[in-house]
Each structure stands twice: as structure tokens, then as C-alpha cells.
Amino acid sequence: MKRKVIVIGIGAGNPDYVTVQAINALNQVSVFFIPNKGTGKAALARLRREICERYIRGREYRMVDFDTPDRKKPSSDYSQGIEAWRDEVEQVYERLLIEELGDDEEGAFLVWGDPSIYDGTLRILDKIRSRGNFELEYDVIPGISSVQALAARHKVALNRIGESIMITTGRKLADGFPNNVDSVTVMLDAQNAFKSVDGEIDIHWGAYVGTDDEILVTGKLREVCDEIERLRNAAREKHGWIMDSYILTKPEAFGEE
Template sequence: MIDLTLIGIGTGNPQHLTLQAIDALNAVDLILIPNKGAGKDDLAGLRRQICDQVITNEKVKIAEFDLPGRDPKTPDYRQRVDDWHDAIAVVWSETIAAQLPSGGKVGFLVWGDPSLYDSTMRIATRLQRQQQVALTVIPGVTSIQALTASHAIPVNEIGAPFTVTTGRQLRDHGWPDSADTLVVMLDGDCSFQSIDATGVQIWWSAYAGMREEIMVSGLLSEVADQIIATRARARADHGWIMDIYLLRK
């Protein structure tokens, strides 16, 4: 039997951890840390730093595993992601079996909150199909909260809705009719370039909530080029980037 706990850790700032998250990290037998390969090893290092800072239980083991990549030869995006999740589930299962052959409590640190544009719960469901796995989810501070806190802005206008979407959706389908405020995540292509910038404000953050945070805000027509250049430099400097932005008409 495996007790699997998915622990929301915020956006990389150890101060984002809740007391519940810290208790959970100290209660497991094993913590899994994915290694995403060259250029992204800072992400594994950040997880380890968080563990070093808050774990006081010397019995907790930490095991890194190499994260499989997506197969670029699969043309269908959804199928490509499903196959990727299947492969990750296999690696999880093999790593857990090697480290805890008799079962036990396993923890996995999830950026932000496990419920928001994160597939860790979907991968955990695959594990549950293969073996006895009890799943617990602990919420964390999201990048949306870190973004709006850093810029000191509310996410919505008074009584008005907002839409959380992805760069792919914005690029392929344009501004949705559901709201005048958009929060855009998972955008590696600066997809705000694909919309009419007239009258649109943007609040952009990279490494939101972290010591390295970079913020740009203003009229989209005036700061778009600055954001594109800043993002490119930051990615080159760090080898990876996580950014998020809010658009408002």
C-alpha cells in the first residue's frame, strides 16, 4: 500500500509553504524529485533547497528520477500528453518500488497548487489503476496569487468574472467572450502578440514570488517588446523560465 501525498509548494519561495505542507513533508518516508534534464536542473535544486529548509525528520529519504520527455513524433497534442503521462507513471512506480519495496508514505512537491494547470493528479490516477494508492492533496499558493500580490492588483473587477487560460488557447482562439480579464499561463511564445493590443493593460511576472522575480506592467502596446526581450534574457540567464500574466481590457 502506498500513501501518496501531493504537496503544493507555491512558486518556489519556501515562505509560501503552509504549515500543513511542512507537516506533510516531515511525515513521509520518501520524497520524489523529478529531474527535467540539462538547463532545468535548477528546478530539482529548488525542491531540494525547500526540503533542506523545512524537513527536520532525518528518516525522510529523497530520490530523484529522470523525467521522460514527450514524443515530438506524435502529431496529436492530447495523445502526446497522455503517452507522456503514462511514461511518467511507470517511472514513478519503478522508483517507489526500488525505494520502498514494502510500501509506505510518498510525497511529491508540486509547483503552485496541484489543481491548477498541473497534471500530477492525473499521473497519480494512473498509479491507482496499477496498485493500491491512497491519494492526499495539500493545496499551495498559486502563481496567480503570487502575480497579483506582487503587482498589488485584484484579479477581477468589482463583481466581474475573469478567465484563466493558456497561451495556446489565446493564440489559437483569441480573446474569449467570457470576461474582460484574462490570466494567461503556460505561454512559451508570448501569445499576447496575437491579439489586438488596443486598450489592453498587461501585468507580467517571471519567477513570481521568488527572489529572482521580474515584473513589467503597462499598456500592452507599449510594453510588449520589453516583455519579449526581458523574457528571452531571463531564460538565457537561468536556463528555464516560469512566467504568467494578466490582461485586462
């Protein structure tokens, strides 16, 4: 038994971010696996469907909805908790590939942003393949990540000349602004870790970047952090979910030739 899958990066939420390569991939897929993450995130599943309806022309395909396991509340061992949750997701994915995908069909998972940045789909497929219950082949189509979209909307660069780019999480930022960089991009910050950062720091923040619901804030961190927290809370209350990220920089990090 052989199964083939394409992991397609569909961008940061704006259908215009879907690349030509992704559109070509969409038009060769037979089965799309659409995750159901609860009523609060129904808009995410709906947008996946809208992208398919917009770009797929002249061919038949089907969509398979599936429920994703709920993540347990954070434990003292964060990594162990994530691994346990991914084990459950792997079982769901493996069942889908066995039961819903025929030998002559090609399946697809539509991943927000870029599949290589803070997404577990590739690791999950690698683990399924390593178990060897069936032959699994997959390709990856890159997408425009929220990080790229955020920088573009704020008209800034992620780095300065001769320095590296750092992308981290709110969990890591809570330990303090990294000592060896002047600019850091932060994703997955559910606890407003930016409020604990001291010093003269600028922030470029965005939520739902590129969509009709986009919110952008830029300024001195100490001056706008409370406003960002208020906007985050209001947006989550309104939509039931939020996708946001931000860039923190020391004042001299941008504008250098």
C-alpha cells in the first residue's frame, strides 16, 4: 500500500498570498484533509475551502473533514505535553491516509503560512513513515509565512546588515530579551510576554495580517503594550481565536544602510 501527500503552505490568511506553485499543487490533488478545531476556529476551515474554490478549476476533488485532538492544559513538562498531543494527532492522520486515500489518489494538508515554520505536520508525517505500516511519499510547497507578511505590512526588514535573524516563541521571550541580537520576531505568545521586556524597545505587532480583520500597531513597546493587550483580548473575544506575531527591535535595528 502506497500513499502520496502534498503539504501545501497557503499563506498567512489572505488568499492572495497563495503562490503559483501552490495553485498548481491544488489542481493535482484528489483529496483535501480539512481539520476541525472547534467552532471557535471554524473560520480557518472555511478559508481553506474558499481557497480551493477560488483556485481549483475544471477537475473533481473531495474534502474530508476530521476532528483534531484537543491539546491538554500546559503541564510542567511542556515538551512532553506536546509530544503526547502529537502522538494522538499522528494516529488521526494515519487513519485518514489509510481509510480515505486510495492508491491512485493524491492527498493534501493545507497549512497556514509556511509548513517549515512552527507547524508539526512534517514531523507527524515523518513519524508515520518511520513506523512503516505503509509506504508514504510527500512533497512540501512553501508558503508566505505570517513573519514575512508582518514585516511587509510594517515595511521593515527582519535583520540588520551582518547580523542574524532570530525567530522565537513567547514562552522563550518570557526569559528575557536575547542578549546577542538587536531584533527578534516572536510567534505563539498567548501570555503577552512582550509586557515583561525592559529597555528601549520598538515593537511592530500584527494580528490577522493580510485579511479584512487585520490589526497593526507599531511604536515604543512601553507606550503601546497595554493597547496591544487590549486589542488582543477584544479580537479573541470577537473571533474566538487570534493569529498574531510581532517584531521587537532595539531602536538602531532598522533603517541602517
